[in-house]
Amino acid sequence: MWEPVWASWFSRCLVLIISAHTSAVSSEGDLRPCDKTDYYYQYTECDGTGSRWRVAIPHNPGSCSDLPPPTRGTDCSFSCLAGKFLEMSTQQCTPCVAGSYSLGSGLRFDQWDAIPAGFTSLASFLDAGPNGEDIQACNSSSWTPQGVYLESNRDECTVSLVYAVHLEKQGSVSFTYQYPDNNIFFEFYVQNEQCQEMAQTDDQKWIKVTNNGEWDTHTVSLKSGTNILYWRTTGILVGGKMVKPVLLRNIQIEGVAYTSECFPCRPGWFSPNPGSSSCEPCPSNTYSVKGASSCTSCPEHHYSHEGWAECKVRPPCSEKDYFQIHTACDSEGKVSRTRTFHVSSTLTPFTLTRT
Structure with missing residues (x-):
């Protein structure tokens, strides 16, 4: 008190x-x-x-x-609308400049070149051996940043990703994930500042398995005050088979009091207008640097996919990149054999015709 x-x-x-x-x-x-x-x-x-x-x-x-x-x-309950930040010198809400964004009363984590400040990865072993050897083996087990997402452990250690946030009003947390392997337990739960677990239903705590390559979103309501968020995984190795890791990205928290700055768009994304609440991915065959308000076209003989931060050299076409078709007979009773190349952003398409 x-x-x-x-x-x-x-x-x-x-x-x-x-x-x-x-x-x-x-x-x-x-x-x-x-x-x-x-x-x-x-x-x-x-x-x-x-x-x-x-x-x-x-x-x-x-x-x-x-x-x-x-x-x-x-x-203390004051906050700005999405697309604006609190300019501390004037204590007024100000639109974000192009190339940046703000959630107003929220936080978003979508860049995973490193574990962001405020997050902690803690590892343990559920059933430690008599000499503590299992605990020692888990010292190197961790959630690992992979650029656009976080990857969980693949071993039998229990690893928790922890983040504490103070909300001035009721809010929520949502995150996007891949969870293709039920040989790893994946749970999400919330504690208060006394480290007491908040009441949650099983559907809120135990995350639903996804199809391979499919991303899903999980959302949980949060109370005002201190909320300690836990993403916890535990692998179960069956016959020595390596489990597929959980992938985590786009963590968004709503209900914080205010934000005093806007966040730059990550590389490969852009926001063209002031006052943006989000960034957009650059179209195919374009790229952008961090904090971009527009995308730049790839140089000649280069390509990119949507949301890429750089362009790659377009490789030469090979016979694997085309199929043959034959036209109907013409007035002289001849047909044309055509090599039609697949339309691809990674190749320069063209058609070769032989009679």
């Missing part, structure tokens, strides 16, 4: 201490006045009335003087 109040007063006291220290140093060293590049704004913790303060935090305390004074912040 006292922690939020304590955190709120601690944040305010910290700002006052920093301001006092800056003023003291200024009087001794005659420091220059701070400009906008010397500090950033941050909200204090919400108090019991749902109020908070906006304070200026110096990047390097003592390097300048006259920080802006604390200002009453927006209400």
Whole structure:
């Protein structure tokens, strides 16, 4: 009960201490006045009335003087609409620029070159051996980033992907997944800040198996307050056969208080207009870099598929790429044998006719 109040007063006291220290140093060293590049704004913790303060935090305390004074912040339940972010200097909702997007009161994780900040992968063994050797074997077991998705473990270890988020209002979490092998257990559950598991139905906790190569989406409602999210997998090796891993992508969380920045579109995607709530994949034979507002055509003799971040060299055609057809007889009783190449973005199609 006292922690939020304590955190709120601690944040305010910290700002006052920093301001006092800056003023003291200024009087001794005659420091220059701070400009906008010397500090950033941050909200204090919400108090019991749902109020908070906006304070200026110096990047390097003592390097300048006259920080802006604390200002009453927006209400703790305030959030911007999708496509906008909260500009902290004005405390106004501002449209995202082209090449970026915002969910307003949500978070989205769709780039998996590395496990994003805030996520943790924890491994254990359900039935450890007498000497703990199984626990040691699981130390290297983990969810693994693969660029556009996360891949689960393939062994008999139990591996949990964990993410904690604080919601100011009721929200939800949804994620897209592939789960083609029921020889691996895949469950999703939520705990509160006391590490107590929230009530869920079996359909919410145990994830439905998908067909091979098929993506499905799972959505669970979340309560306001702290929610600790767990994606947990455990492999069951039958006859030494390796299991197919679970693939996870596009995690989206709704109900956060606000976002103070827009997210750039990932490579291969773009948003052409300001105020976008999502990005679009680049069409075939085009590509884009991170944060693009448009896609660039591939160079001559190159190709790409939808959503690619780069183009590849178009390989030469071979006999495997065409089939033969014969036309009807003409007035001279002759037929044409035609080699028709499959239409493909990876090949340069053309037709060769012989009589």
